[in-house]
Amino acid sequence: MIEKKDNHSRSHIGYGSSYRRGRHHEVKQPAGIGSVLGGQVWVIKPDKKAQAENPCLWMQSGAVKFKSCNNFYDCTTCKYDHAMQAKVDKGKQVSWQDAMRRRPALERVCRHSLTQRIAHRACAYDFRCEKCDFDQYFEDVLSAKTKSDPTWVETVKGFDVPRHYHFHNGHTWARIESGGYMRIGLDDFSQKVFGQADGFELPLMGKEMNHNEIAWGLKRRDNLADVRSPVDGVIVEVNTRVLENPGLTNREPYGDGWLFLVRTPDIKSAAKQLMSDADSTNWISEEVGVLEEMVTEVAGPLAADGGTFGSDLYGNLPGLEWKKLARAFLKTE
Structure with a gap:
């Protein structure tokens, strides 16, 4: 269902x-x-006049006719941006900065406004971004602290699976953010199975995480479950709000309940190691089947159609063992 x-x-x-x-x-x-x-x-x-869904900076400035960003607005690692800069250096291409300088004063907006990451903001530094305090503040602070909400969610027997999120089989998720970061959290399935955590053992900023290795802990009562990292990377931001209010991860597992922001060396390779969209929906369906068998063992036969699971299965069904749940779904104990 x-x-x-x-x-x-x-x-x-x-x-x-x-x-x-x-x-x-x-x-x-x-x-x-x-x-x-x-x-x-x-x-x-x-559509000849259609706009790109993720418009490239070079397109928005008018330096090129059409180009959609496929590097998550991380210009520093973008091969297209590097190639265009090389053409500019040889005098074969106008730079996006010069294209913007030719515009009327009121149309000279910040590069982050051009790429639709922020509202309209005038550029005060003549498109010399390396000298702009706001540019540095936006990349290092604002973009890191801004939450991401799913726009399309499928519900599989009571468990939410959002679109454009990448899933690890240990029930963690990673979402690619503009600027080349990945935001990390626990999925809705694990939140409802284990119930509201009393706290988390989270690593500090600057800590390096490795794909599929234990990275943090989930605590409830006298129980602790290790959680595996979905990606390689260095933590650049920790959501301190969930340390103060662990229930936030249950209420908004894909929004305000995120745990880390990670900078990974190869974001596309990191995404390929995870499941997304159709694969994640099919996987959750299979996990629901495993869960139904575990619930049947302690609570007896379920409804003919399996029914829909609610929240806090561990708390509401005392026969479910913490370690067994952690082994089956978090791939740890």
Whole structure:
């Protein structure tokens, strides 16, 4: 039983295209690209005036006609940005900075406004970002502390699985943030199975985490469960709010209840080691099957359709063993 929650539906798919519901006779018409998904006809149409879903700085400045960012607004490691800068140095390309300097004064906005990461803000440093205090503050402080909320969530028998989040099989998640960071947390499944934590044993900023190795601890009563890290990287921010209020991770596991912000050396490789979207939904369905067997052992047969699980299974079913749950779902004890 899968339900979907759409908190921010949209009718574009980036890279200059739009889509709409169609009729069966439109599948073969030249007006658009017809396809069938789930029994519904969708007509996808290239749009010459469409905006990129994640517009590149070079595109927004007018230095190039069309380019969507595929490096999470981490310009320092972007191959495209480096190649364009090389062309600028050879005099074969106008820089995005010079393109912006040619605009009327009121249109000379901050690079973070150009890429839609912040609201309208005028540039006061003539696009010399290395001299801008706000630019440094935004990258090091504001972007690190800003939470990320899922825009599309599927619910599998009471467990939320958001879109565009990458999952580790130890029930942790990683979300790629603009600027090339990864935000880390515990998923909704683990929160509901283990119940509200009394506290967390979290590493400090600057600590290096390694993929699939034990990185922090989850405490409840006299029990402690180790949790494995979903990625390699160095912690650049710790969410101190969850130390003061552990229940925040239960109420908003994919929002304010995040645990760390990590800088990883190769963000794309890190994401490839994890599950995303369809894979994560199928995986949660399989985990629900394992959980149903464990619950049946201590509480007897479930409803014919399995029913929907609520929160705090460990607290409400005394027969469920902490260590057994940790071994099965966190892959630790």
